[in-house]
Amino acid sequence: MLRFGIDLGGSKIELIALADAGGVLLRRRCPTPQGDYPGTLRAVGGLIAAAESELGQTGSVGIGMPGAESAVDGRIKNANSTCLIGEALRADLQALLHREIRLANDANCFALSEAIDGAGKGAEVVFGVILGTGVGGGIVVNRGVLNGANRIAGEWGHNPLPLPEEESLPPPRCYCGRFGCVETWLSGPALAADHLRNGGEALAPEQICAAATAGELACEQTLARYQRRLAKALALVVNILDPQVIVLGGGLSNIACLYDAVPRLWTAHVFSDVIRTRLLRNVHGDSSGVRGAAWLWNERS
Incomplete structure (x- = not known):
């Protein structure tokens, strides 16, 4: 089965074609038409048409956005690509491409990619976290994305960071209008x-991490605060x-010390005598989102 995945990003639209076993057959990208919803639809349609012409066959289409x-x-x-807000994206793409389309949040696509053939391969329940310019989360159960009744399952970044250490601090304001969201503490800008x-x-952020590794005290302290906050926030997920x-x-997943420090720190907050949850770095890197979009079509979907 030929699977096409589309990662509909704010600056670029990327396409990948996966063979039945997950091998990459083709990868293409183009700039995202800024603020232009009809142009975005045409760009997606153009990528699919060109790929199918080149490969000589049609395929299923999954979209991560x-x-x-x-x-x-x-x-x-809830899209930061604001031209998508209020639009019937799935229906419009189905009319354009003349086939059923599967659509998911980009964090869900990341989680699905890593659950299918990445760091979480073989696990029953995988929680995927994006730590970058923003903070996102996605849940995969038995190789299928969990969407939820309100289509917001995994929206970990817009829950408040657990206290008490931060209770004496004024909570940062989030773009969503709330205060103290996990995103305002754990994103790269945060x-x-x-x-x-x-x-x-x-x-x-990368300069802070490099300086901390070199022993610069202020940067070490900043990174220690980040590790503690990430541990508390992830402990809620585990619970x-x-x-x-x-x-x-995401970019902050490259901080190597997180994978030892955070599981050590979350033990104080997880309600269990033993913690078997593994914290792992992604396998597919920046390709996880577009691969996960293609894997929206799999035998468990």
């Missing part, structure tokens, strides 16, 4: 802001979902 479908009318909500707020220099595997993605 930065938002969710409303449970009321199927229109897109890490940089926390360092600055605590007397450090204006540094990018509720109890996954076999938590996979980290």
Whole structure:
């Protein structure tokens, strides 16, 4: 079965074609038409048409995008690509491509990719985390994405960070309108802001991590705060979902010390005498989202 995956990003649209066993047959990308919904549809249609012409066969199509479908009318909500908001993306693409389309949030696609043939392969329950410019989460159970009654399953980034250590601090305001969301503490910009707020220099997250590795005290302290907060936030996931595997993605997933420090720190917050949940780095990197979109068509879907 030929599977096409589309990662509908804010700056680029990427296509991948997977063979039945998951091997990559073709990969293409094009710029995302900025603020242009009809142009975005045409770009997706053009990528699919060109790929099918090149491969000489048609395939299933899965789409990963930065938002969710409303449970009321199927229109897109919560998307940072604002031209998608309020649009019937699935219906419009089905009319354009003349076939059924499967659609999922990009964090769900990341989690699915890693559950199918990545770091979480073989696990019954996988929680996928994206730690980047924003913070997202996706849940996969028995190789299928869990969407939920409100289509927001896995929206871990917009829950408040557990206290008490932060209770004396004014909670940061999130773009969603709430205060103290996990995203405001654990995204890349949040890490940089926390360092600055605590007397450090204006540094990018990768610079903070490099300086911490080199023994710079202020950066070490910033990274220690980040590890503690990530451990508390993930402990909530373990307490509720109890996954076999938590996979980290996004730019901050490259911080090597997280994989030892966070499981050690979350023991104080997980309600169990033994913790078998594994915290793992992703296998497929930046390709996880587009691969997961293709895997929306699998035998468990």
